[in-house]
Amino acid sequence: MVLGGVGIGSCCLFGRLLGCRLSRIFGIESAFDNIAPAIESLSRSLSSESSKARKVEDRPKQSLRIPTSVTLTPWSPIDDFTALPPLPPILDPALDQAVFTHSGMVTKPGEMSYERLEWIGDAYLYLMATAFIYQTFPELPAGRASQYRETLIKNLTLSKYTVDYGLNNRTRFPAEFDLHGRLGGNSATQKNKRKVLGDVFEAYVAGAILGDPEQGLARVSAWMKALWSKELSEEIRKEFNARQQRVKQPNGQEPGTSSQAPVQDLNPKVHLSKAIGATGVKISYRDEGEPKKEKKTGLPWYTVGVYLDGWGVTNLPMGFGSALSKKEAGSKAAQAAFDNKKMIKGFVKKKQELMAAVEATGVVT
Template identity: 45%
Template structure:
């Protein structure tokens, strides 16, 4: 949670929300006015610079008023950060009764499970030898409504159990990894479809077991 609040993408988003680029004095070729895109290494430099300048502005708010500057900055940042992590707050409240295992983020936990993340549970539920579960980027130009940053959309596809390139679910997030976990969670929510693949998996294993037993009988 702390990482979300202080990462450069978050602070740079605040910087742009307050139209600070129009007042920032940067080299003309720095490109502070251009839109951020995906995958450009120069975006990291721009985000870092904007994040640093926002931190400097917060510091200026504090030191400009020795008596009330700190309390004003705290109240202001609480309001900003509250909007930023409102979805995580709701999710944490929903999962507050569960005991999360070390290293598993709440947003990635599979529906109804506290010991598997969504990708792992999907693979354990319908995966098998020769069955492919793929995560692919999906087209889209959506942006986060608070930060104005590009969002990744990832789809999870199934090749197997009589399906080819079957879309099971999709997820959208600021990070591709999180979008993939959300896609897996969405797939698991389609219980009717997942049960059908589980039945095929069970039938496959039973047939394979019967074939192995028959082969053993022949070898005796």
């Protein structure tokens, strides 16, 4: 299927951070057409202001070329989730120096620091992460997709890359930042240090892209695809395993050939209600304490329990589920209850007996 002239199977990420139409990243034009002129106008305005600033500071009158576009493809199960991919070089010496230089260490007129490069690199990483996730997980809800993206671009992840590649050892920062070596100190110090190390990585991404307008974006996007695959390796495998399971239904029939939809297509809550729900029977979902922190993302981790009042029981806990959202946790709790075949079978039998009595007498008890 083709939308806006771009195939869904591939996703074009243009190097123009301000002047680009964001819609082309996803192959859909109409959603963003109205903001494109404003973005173009903002780009011209910022370019004009930047030019004035260079004149005031007596900086070299040299502009950066816009990197060429690149095609991004989704992750697959064959991607290498273990090896640390080679670091793409920064071909422009001035950018290479700027990436590792704090503004407080700038001594010469026209010398750059890492700060503006970090700003650009942050935007590139945000767009690349969005594109990879959008293509790899086509049925993922937007909320969960945002959680995946946060896993990829948060400071904890990026600062780790900075240390893994030894980029922190090349920095020219004031001594109080203490960027050389591994993270240490109290939690507040670690948080601040992690933020700066993440910024250095973002600056490096921008330097590698802008320093090579012809191939920089392609090299960096391929590098980040391999690097990020480790962070979502479990999710990627689950996605492709789920796709394989959807190829054929449990009875071996191809999709669409069965006269009855497979049970797995039902929402677990709906499935549970259909199985044991009846007049006077209450199925309720409750939060189980305060949410904890999910180890991988640091986001709230909710636990929900499903309880039954009816069929001779009161406040019976039938199952529990945990997830990054209450809705998903509730669905998992319902599925856990339904997976208890012995328990469900007993309640289903009572429901059948009630329905038979109603049919025989015409009286609802």
